[in-house]
Amino acid sequence: MATMQRGYVLHHRQFRESSVIVNLLIEGVGRVDAITRVGSGKRSIKSILQPFQPLIIQFSAKSEAKNLGLKNITHIEAAAPAMPLGGYSLYSGFYLNELLVRLLSVEHQAEGLFLDYHRALLALAKQFCSSHLRYFEMALLLELGALPSLSYDTQGDLLDKHCQYRFITESGFLPVVTTQESYFSHGKGCLSGAMLLALAAQDLQPDQFNQAKGLMRYLLNPLLGNKPLLSRQLFSKKAD
Template sequence: MKRGYVLHHRQFRESSVIVNLLIEGEGRVDAITRVGSGKRSIKSILQPFQPLIIQFSTKSESKNLGLKNITQIESAAPAMPLSGNSLYSGFYLNELLVRLLSVEHQAEGIFLDYHRALLALAKQFCSSHLRYFEMALLLELGALPSLAYDTQGDLLDNNCHYRFIAQSGFIPILTSQESHFTHGKGSLSGAMLLALASQELQPEQFNQAKGLMRYLLTPLLGNKPLLSRQLFTKKTD
């Protein structure tokens, strides 16, 4: 049996659901399961942010749908106690995973990053937890630029400022005047980039880090907006 989380599920026929799962060591897995009824129903645990242990059969119920078949599923621990902005953040992480992962590109290593993000959000909301998860996801997808070296092969410098160039990385710029990162045309402080890489962002660096992550995610997400972002107030998304 494997550890996993439900990312999303939808009704399939009268007594079954199709479930998008994040599975430890496998990544994105789409499966089908019967929900049952009465005391034997699994509806109460088939929810986001509920740690699960799951067993799959070797045969898919529907080869045409390309789904695995869940033969056993049970809770592994109490559901993560998310509320308020932490709950909205959890929905955001789930939507990112459903949108960006496929069964062809599963991102096997992202499970622990997701689990750690939920644990951190359950303790206290901080937007830095979202940035660290976005960074881990971009790395899994091969879309994260180097946060150690600039385009010239030199180590990033705390005291320098950089501009991000798509397909290349961070290029040093000849100014110490800090500006907000806007559509890839602003400057990024080396201190923020290094703090992001080491997961030590300071509050004054949050907005700049958010701008960078959004810029990097936009080509992958396309034009369709993320529904979960609408849950946030402007100061906390």
């Protein structure tokens, strides 16, 4: 008998008249793409086949779905009420989903990301804070092998909260001189050791948010390519 698994819908699109193709994040598995019939009337699953709705799902490999490189959903039900996201927290949830759909392939399953994602949604449901996005971005980059060491610098020494660093692609964080004389030449574009250590410990302070955001965006941009993230535009419209 097939096992029931916990999951979330990341995105779905219509497939034929009564079916949809769904991108899912499944506990213990990672990214799964599947096909399911949505049904109609009281038997319709449209109301639960939505982002941020905790689900319990059962899969099989029917021939049609298998030929399309997809799994087939044989049973799906709500596991708990949908996460109550609104405002910036809702936009943040869409941002996390878009990151996962864009960067996480079915071949790279990323078993551990489900819990990081679930925790991020729980935190955002309580109160919006950009630090929750940074911690998930960090977990995603680690899973993709694109997160530099947040413990040691390029010289093999432990990061120092009193030092400033520059990020060197494919090398890590290079310590820079921070004397008063050199501050103006080296300060711009530098990252504080205190911020890097706080990021690693998931203990960012408000005055470190912008620097952490800049670092995460710099690390993610090469993976995302030139196509802009639609979810980032939601934040811009909200700010207007």
